[in-house]
Amino acid sequence: MLLEATEDTDLQPLADACGIVTTTEAATDISIADRLAATPKSVPVPVIVVLETATAESFRIALRVGADDVVTEPISETTEPGSDTDPLVERLLDAVEPRRIQFGSDDAEQLREVLLDSGSTLMSTRSDEVDTKICWTMENVGEHAELNRIVCYLREGETFDPAYVWCPERCDTESHSLDGFPDADRLSMFENVVRPSVPPELADHSVDESGASGEEESYPTATVHVPLVADWNLVGVLSFETDTWRAWTDEEVDLYRTFADLIAHTIARNDRRLELRRRTEQLEQFSAVVSHDLRNPLNVLSGYLDLVENEISLSTYEPMDRAVTRMEALIDNLLMLAKRGDTIGKTESTSVAGVVEEAWQAVRAPDATLTLTDEIGRVRADPTRLQQMLENLFRNSVEHASTGSRAKPGDAVDHAGPSVAIEIGPRTDGADGGGMYIADDGPGIPSDVRGSLFDSGFSTADSSGIGLAIVDRIVDAHGWEVDVHNDSGAVFEVSFEAETAVNPV
Template identity: 35%
Template sequence: MDVLCVDGDPTSLERTVASVRRELPDATLWSARTTDEALDLLATEPIECVVSAHELPDGNGVDLLESVRASHGPIPFVLAPRAGTGGESVAAAAVDADVSAYVPSGSDDGGRDARDEGRNARERDRNAREGDRNARIRASVREVAREDVGSAVPEQARQLEALHEASVGLIAATSHERVAEVAVAAASDIHGLEASTAYLYDADENVLEPAASTTAALNLAGGPPTYRPGESIVWRVFERGEPEAVEDVPSDPDAYNPETPIRSQLTLPLDGYGVLVSGSHEPGTFDERDVTIGRILAGNVVAALEQVDRARELEKRNERLDEFVSVISHDLRNPLAVATGRLELARADLADAGVETEHLSSVEYALGRIESLIDDLLRLAREDGADVDPEPLRLSELVDHCCGVVDTEGATLRTATDGTFRGDRGRVRQCFENLVRNALEHGGDGVTVTAGVLADGTGIYFEDDGSGIASENREKVFDAGYSTQRDGTGFGLRIVDRIVESHDWEIRVTKSEAGGARFEITGVEFVADDTTESVTHD
């Protein structure tokens, strides 16, 4: 058998070659350091099997695998990432590309206790993991060397289809319990077995509780138990955080029930959430590929559980936000209205008595500031979670709207180049109003504000001929509460940023040709129409 070993690390490559030679002493071994070297050898030599690391100087192992599959068909391909270069995403990509075997790199945290002993202990730990990797490479090469590739492909396709269907179901799940139900069904389907159980960790009781089981698992004597620390294979895997395929369960020292009819067991950790267990009545059922597929399934289950947690947290945050908006809308506005009314009465009474009321002007200013802050905070709160309803919008019409709602006295507002784009009308109006208002507040008397379409057609700009924004402050202007104006709330441009973000656009601040501020919004989707040049409003 001609075997090609590929690895950009000379030391690792040498170890891989030695491992394959030990397993296949009569094989002809070839080696390559890069993807290009490997493809050249595949094109010129009778290569029958490829063993590759993932990180390569000119690409990665999955790319090489895809090239091999595209050009040379089902040549056995073993992907064996070095420590720290693998993971569920790499394994998933490899399986999608029809890898024959995947040798996981092992946990980079597996030697935490040893690393505390010093550099020598770290080295021993690294060598131990490397030795384990090489042993698994030898086992994988031995397996693919005797494997009938033609008969293996249909089974791989079935497993991948089951994994895909499980992913769809997991994405749609809205509770931990539903995730567990989809997970056990998928585990049994993928591995062709009937007995699977998902256990979720109860932190209050410090136990692993069965959350969902297949019918076959429920029918086992006593049904799925509740596991406590240190009393089972399941807890061992939960603590270690690494998948484990046990070939003979009754003989394992941590077997919960040595009398169990289950002979082999695949246990997959779920990142602190729990574990997923599949069992078989036959010993030695699970191989390296089952572990690889299991890793991918477990990763998808963890992602689904995290998604459920995020949705719950978002729901709580929205409830708190609704309470906040309610307090601002009612509980603050009401006393503010009372204070404003009393201020007017006090001013009238003092005026009748011939008393100066200049101090009341400061009170009036403070109350006005409070009202402005309330308005801006409400707008900011409503931006969170609000749906975007895009429709065709004409830039010049939006600029006209700004002239009607923003006090532009003494300023000039013009549209240099016109265009129609898609956006949420109400929110884009608010965005443009705030940009115009910002230019007028900072640009001084007689400022000219110009809006238009960017020259490359990717977005919209607003610029003025005022004093501009210092380069060191350009990133700060979108921060909540940042303002250089005494009357500014510091939320105007923050609201602009939120509206831009809600449309999946981007905004940046730069300097206009006249030396003023220029805001460029990119990622805008334009609708084909005629453009209109230079529309000016005084």
């Protein structure tokens, strides 16, 4: 730095600006002029000339040495070095910063177009194309932004692995912990970490003698580290790097954050897709076991049971027949839960009373009674699924009402005996779109389990706990709602959506 100064002069505030400061008196010295002329052209270092007096001769001297700017006012003795009012620092920053920024408005517009194409590409990618398309989009962004490297680190436990790398020239990347990134605490808070750069030969001036860096510390390599966030978790870090003398604009960093969000969303979506595929395959295997390995032996048992129907007593035959029937219903329910595709099929205007009758006949509870109190009307529904919903609600009443005091001694825990009564009718609370209720005279639903009643596998009567989960799934698929409360027994209320309800005809 060419500046007439004493040993006590603090040059650090000017060091961060990375320029040459001289005076008109010093610039007239031939040796000084030669040193200014010898400044490497590959490093754009501005020259600021301090004019002792604002005369025509002073300006001619400044032009002769190729000054980028001049300071015509003297530095006040009261001005603290490095303050915002320091004229030398202001002029140096004005001269330096535009040269360091290599990303203009045209570049931003081009990068937006690249990101738009990248978003369309990544959102339409198949699982087997994810790796290829992420690398391709990284290359496009890197070339348009004139970067040297882009590295996508993905988190694996406590380690961040370089899963995707764009680097035209050979470069070495390695796994490291979160602490291996600059300002790891900020990354963990989902903040961007931006580091500008200075030329290598000037980088030493960015650190003071104590080794402590300033607020705008610079490095030989300019980097932007952007967190990859999915479901409010830090799943990786996207690193943008350049070895050139460069500062980053806010607009540029915002575009890099958009690109990181695209990659994070693509990876998270593909992970969910692969997990769904894995679970689907498991359900398909489960369905095959249920439909073949369980149903076939049951069919054999049912066939032999029919053969001995007239050879054994009714009291012996009926419990076995009920057990076979229950196993068949359980298999149908399991297959329904494992079924791929839509939960309901084509909907049509359906008579609720007609479906109620068919559902009751399928339940096989000859000692129970069902009363239809009034006409419910018609509703737009999948008749098959509506019948399955009602069958499960009826079976739930038969199974759980048996735990009440009205069950006869010796009754099985999953059968109600002759005293259970079920009632079904239209809702009378004026709910929009209508609905129906299914009530029984059993012991009701314990208040402490009401919130878990529709969870798959939950039961209070040693049953499978699948029936009410299926009810909830069918109701939800139709766009209805189901609720349960106690009123001298359990009462299930199904609210039909206003758009799907049909007036009785």
